[in-house]
Amino acid sequence: MPPANVLRAPGTNCDGETVFAFERAGAKVDLVHINRLLEQPELLSNFQILCLPGGFCYGDDIASGRILANQIYHHLGDQMRAFRDGQRPATVMHQIAKGYTDQQIDALAAWFAAQKR
Numbered sequence: 001m002p003p004a005n006v007l008r009a010p011g012t013n014c015d016g017e018t019v020f021a022f023e024r025a026g027a028k029v030d031l032v033h034i035n036r037l038l039e040q041p042e043l044l045s046n047f048q049i050l051c052l053p054g055g056f057c058y059g060d061d062i063a064s065g066r067i068l069a070n071q072i073y074h075h076l077g078d079q080m081r082a083f084r085d086g087q088r089p090a091t092v093m094h095q096i097a098k099g100y101t102d103q104q105i106d107a108l109a110a111w112f113a114a115q116k117r
Contacts, residue, residue, distance in 0.1 A: 004049035073109035
């Protein structure tokens with residue numbers, strides 16, 4: 001079964017349920033804090049699935065999700081490109097990402113980073 005990374009940040013909810021769902025589907029799952037991933041981006045090479053559960057990460061009062069989106073935009077865009085370019089083994093992510101250009105990946109990340117909620 002594919003190894004999965006469920007990303008968490010302060011205030012993230014549904015991460016426990018997401019881990020449970022992946023485990024029920026047969027995946028080997030690690031729950032990884034965003035800070036750990038930013039400190040050690042090579043950890044992503046251990047996973048074929050990257051899941052970003054929803055919730056009020058970093059709190060609803062400061063635009064929930066915006067900080068996490070900016071962290072992903074500025075630090076993890078290269079990982080998305082690696083999925084797209086076939087440099088990362090994957091079961092589904094490479095097929096989702098393969099149609100995106102660099103500009104589209106940047107635009108997606110920027111759009112998520114700009115959301116107020």
